[in-house]
Amino acid sequence: MVFFCFLISCGTSAERKEGFEFRQNAQGLDLYESGDPVFHYQREPGVIGNQYICNNYLHPLYSLDGDTLTEEAPEDHPYHRGIYWAWHQIYINDQSIADGWIMENISQEVIRLTTWTDESTAVLEADVLWKSPLWHDRSPFVREHTVITTHRKEELLRIIDFEIGLRALTNGVSIGGSDDEKGYGGFCARIKLPDDVAFVSGKGTVMPQNLQIDAGAWIDISGSLGSPGRKSGLAIICDPQTPNYPAPWILRQKGSMQNIVYPGRQRVTLPVDSDLVLKYRIIVHSGQTDYLTDKKVMID
Secondary structure, X not given: OOEEOOEEOOOOOOOOOOOEEEEEOOOEEEEEEOOEEEEEEEOOOEEEOOOEEXXXXXXXXXXXXXXXXXXXXXXXXXXXXXEEEEOOEEEEOOEEEEEOOOOEOOEEEEEEEEEEEOOOEEEEEEEEEEEOOOOHHHOOOEEEEEEEEEEOOOOOEEEEEEEEXXXXXXXXXXXXXXXXXXXXXXXXXXXXXXXXXEEEEOOEEEOOOOOOEOOOOEEEEEEOOOOOOOOEEEEEEEOOOOOOOOOOEEOOOOOOOEEEEOOOOXXXXXXXXXXXXXXXXXXXXXXXXXXXXXXXXXXX
């Protein structure tokens, strides 16, 4: 039986609660499973890197051991923010009105945030309005509908699914990645990158490069991502229903984000009568990669 769950944390209890629990705080929501932290969703706009006003992202994302996997506002790229989805090019017709990558001339107002849980999943659903001071006195021009579904932890892994729906509220809205040969933008993970980090895809070991890489539908990133000497990993997977499946990658060995690219340098126009839907999966795991052969887990 599914039930609505939107809880305010009122203290601690000696009794360990089983199952999922959302706890509301001043900045957003924290998800716990059996008392262990899973992630924080940042609902409220906050200043990161001393100048960038950001919200609508996950940080921290935790390992199965409770270590923090993600980074927020690192020195090298202070606008990077955990697990996020963003685009440099945001246009209405031929006018550039915002840069969502660095949150320039754009705000994202979370107008509705609901959660529910059952025995096997925890769901966070957000409706977000994109606004810009360069467009009609900050009238919203995109409605984002994002659903984040966390599945019950298994022995060696936890699956988190993302469904991001984008609908234009006026004609002529388009989005695109960086306007250069890299074309980066879309679904991103800014995670810790230790010296022993390794990248693996369905095609084998992957070496990050400056430009896009055709590595297939998924990338696994493993190493000492949490506490020193403790192995863990994170895989990012493109769902076959995503328009540019299997999608190219921008990968970095040090000091940057990992990006499954959509749409690239060339902008795409958002529909006004339906949602453009982007679907991705993250698998947080213990560093053992036997699950990579499980097609149901990898959606491949």
